[in-house]
Amino acid sequence: MKKEVVAMLLAGGQGSRLYALTSHVAKPAVPFGGKYRIIDFPLSNCVNSGIDTVGVLTQYRPLELNSYIGSGQPWDLDRWDGGVHILPPYMREGDQGTWYKGTANAIYQNIGFLDMYDPEYVVILSGDHIYKMNYADMVEQHKKTNAACTISVLEVTLEEATRFGIMNADENGRVYEFEEKPKHPKSTLASMGIYVFTWSKLRQYLIDDEADPNSSNDFGKNIIPKMLDAGETLMTYRFQGYWKDVGTIDSPWDANMDMLAPGNENGINPYDTSWPIYARTPIRPPHVTGVNACISHSLVTGGCQVDGTVENSVLFHSVTVEEGAGVHYSILMPGAVVKKGAQVSYSIVAEGAVIEAGAKVGAPPSEDPDWGIAVVASGVTVGENAQVKPKAMIREDVKGGEQA
């Protein structure tokens, strides 16, 4: 059936800069904020914006992501008409089929899917941003301005601008130039990687781009510049509010810490029921605090057992912090265990990792130029009295007493 708007969520990225966290899962499936995974944000935004048809393009390590999305029920996307669709690369008659070569190629390979719904507009989203946004407002502006493409932009500092795709636009918001990571930025409007396209236009650009052997088939590098060159109307959509790219190892730590300021302008407020973030949550009883528990300024989730000290930290479901253990400024993902007397500071401990008694992981910030957030990958055991240095990325077990 025809849909006015279909959203396409690019969720195939390997997220190599997050490598200890994405050794088992695609980046959008990385746990976030105590209860969520990164993909919950764009998916919930879609549903809250009234978009009921979403294609999720997967490629890298899709198993956990696929089962997480399932029928789409947690987001009310299990529907007769529309709903959520997992779109992996596939074989076609004649050619051999290929992996998704780039963001634009991923959509190109799914022209058939989009044609089934024959939408007027396509919203392109990525699976590595934490934000709340009403896409319907953006589509509305797109319609009003009769644009071929509308790009969501955020005001950044001049310094940050060198790390983003920068949109140079006139006073009406019409883009006249696009610069990818400019050394000397002319403006501070950064692209958030969220696009609304008029589908009939985009469809043709995708076909032409695919025929160009020199193209890297990427929205930012190829499609947007080609549309600009052809004189299409490209408009900016000004976004105001919290937005965080969680593509590097420090940024998910930062963004999780931002969750500790509920109601604060500088973070996402998960308690705001007018724009709920939905998640598939496992069945767990409420969390338990023991007689020795001391929890402050932290998030704690169902199934946790806390009998130690937890401060300025985010605990996902089923985390155990035993008596005498301390967790400071850290992110403990589902099922992580911190045993008696172990100390975890400024660290990310991924799913099911075990910190044995007396071990020490990470350290508070210091003058040392090598200081950084320590990361223990999922399923890894850090042995008794072992030490994990700041900024270390631990992907294999650390034996008792050793340093890593």
Added chain:
Amino acid sequence: MNDLHGILLACRSDANLGELTRHRNTCSLPFGGRYRLMDFMLSNYVNAGITDVGIIVHQSYQSLLDHVGSGKDWDLSRKHGGLRILPPFGYAERGGDYRGDMDALHGVSDYLRNIRQEYVILAWGDTAVNLPVAQVLQQHLETGADVTMVCTPTLKGAPRFSEYVEVDETGRVTDLSVHPVMASQALESLEVYILSKKLLMELVNYCSAHDIYHFSRGVLQPRLKTLKLMSYIHNGYVARFQSVSGYFERSMDLLDPKVRDDLFNPQRPIRTKDQSNPSTYYGPDARSTYSLVADGCMIEGEVENCIISRGVVVEKGAKVANSVLMQGTVIKSGASLAYVITDKDVTVNQNRMLMGHLTYPLAITKGATV
């Protein structure tokens, strides 16, 4: 998968629970921070592979409907079978409450006739227990019993509301006493039965024709010799709810890790309505010790020995000890509570002091502001 159909009786409101059941059926009484009592038996059914469940309701079932919805949180929203809510549609001409469980079953006899499974499990939805229903069925089949009833050796109910059985060495029930003055026998019945659909229909028809409305008194007691009535002994934790202080004590039982391990056995998880709550936030000056705290709370004050449901707010400077706070309770700064049960959406204003006692906890009505 098995050939078992689940019937859940959710048609009694216990007058002895006072304020707690004024607005709801006992089966939808909140328990354990995030559950309603019926979650336990309903999850037991689903964990045993039951796909078709009928819930018999009579009065005050609005909160029950709201809670179970389509049954999707128990995977019971299905094209074929699944969850059916059974209001008293066949009972209109008589009016009033169902007089007993057989009355209730007769009220839904059209539904029972269409059951496609060979066996039926009957249970009340107001008992908190993690029961391995698949094992009960297996024993039922192995012993060739006509009726298998689940019993517990740990007596939990008040005698005047409970039923007790005596069994011989094979486990066959030799005596059944209903609501005695004192509990003289060693086994308490949980009023959970497995029997064949065929036998159930015969009994429902017989009872209807003879105006018998009580299963234990009217059917089982007179037929102890003719029906092979076997006991299944469940040694795990069982909580029944027959008074406000009993509700309070059973809630506090959950602070014992052994009780939690049994009741929330991860192999047979207790499912409940998913509300997409965020994690619970503890403020900089918060203190939480020896407590069970559900998701979606904001704890900035102190809680100790408490059961705290989803979405509760305890402001900075508030102190709550030995209390049960249901969903949406707000305790403002400076307030102090001990041995209190606050029902849903209760607000306790600044600097109020409320104190009950272990034997007489103070229960505050749904939606009240103190």
